[in-house]
Amino acid sequence: MDSFYSTQSYAITDLRSYEPLPDSLRRTSLVMRVLCFLALGRPDIDDHWKSLQSEQAFETVRSRLCSILASTITTASVLLAISGVFVSTASPVSYFDYTSPVPYCLLFISLMLAVIAMLTSGSSMIRWLHADRHWTQEQLKQGDYLVLSYLLSIVAPIFFVVCSLNCFIFAMLIAGFSSQSMTCRAVTALWLITYAVNVGTIMMEAMWKYAASLNHAGQRQ
Numbered sequence: 001m002d003s004f005y006s007t008q009s010y011a012i013t014d015l016r017s018y019e020p021l022p023d024s025l026r027r028t029s030l031v032m033r034v035l036c037f038l039a040l041g042r043p044d045i046d047d048h049w050k051s052l053q054s055e056q057a058f059e060t061v062r063s064r065l066c067s068i069l070a071s072t073i074t075t076a077s078v079l080l081a082i083s084g085v086f087v088s089t090a091s092p093v094s095y096f097d098y099t100s101p102v103p104y105c106l107l108f109i110s111l112m113l114a115v116i117a118m119l120t121s122g123s124s125m126i127r128w129l130h131a132d133r134h135w136t137q138e139q140l141k142q143g144d145y146l147v148l149s150y151l152l153s154i155v156a157p158i159f160f161v162v163c164s165l166n167c168f169i170f171a172m173l174i175a176g177f178s179s180q181s182m183t184c185r186a187v188t189a190l191w192l193i194t195y196a197v198n199v200g201t202i203m204m205e206a207m208w209k210y211a212a213s214l215n216h217a218g219q220r221q
Helices: 032-042 046-051 057-089 101-129 133-142 145-179 183-219
Strands: none
Touching: 032 046, 032 145, 032 183, 046 057, 046 183, 057 133, 057 145, 101 145, 101 183, 145 183
């Protein structure tokens, strides 16, 4: 998410039609800045507002968001199918029992979150496919809860998919560490280390990009 919206791509050809950023979008809380970063790749909505000044830039943004939502639906479908198989069938091997209470509960939660992710992704995609540039501008001008719902329509599907995936992973980790087989425990430990390294790398990179984006936004102001 290095630069989800490139400012250079949104050159305003007709300066007379350019609308400055409304005051309601300049005053943002910490929660709003975090949501902007997660949804738009920037801690402010300034670049996204520029993308609403021309039809071509708006179409670029809409196609990218629809692509992300389509990938989210695909991921949620895979999680739904896998979690459904694990929830509805018994373990084929005795040394890896995922039907014990805690792993089974996590698998069921993963299944439910995958369903929610599919529903929210589908509704958000329908919203973006039928979105109008001027209607979107008017919605954002209102500020407050309308902007919050606007950003959540992008972030929420990804959030539910990530939660579903993590519930599934933790269910497998608990089942693996509860196994009587030393080989299964060793493989699970290796999986846990790999998981922790990947999550740590993603979090550090996200924090660095967020700090860099804040610094960039401060320099522009």
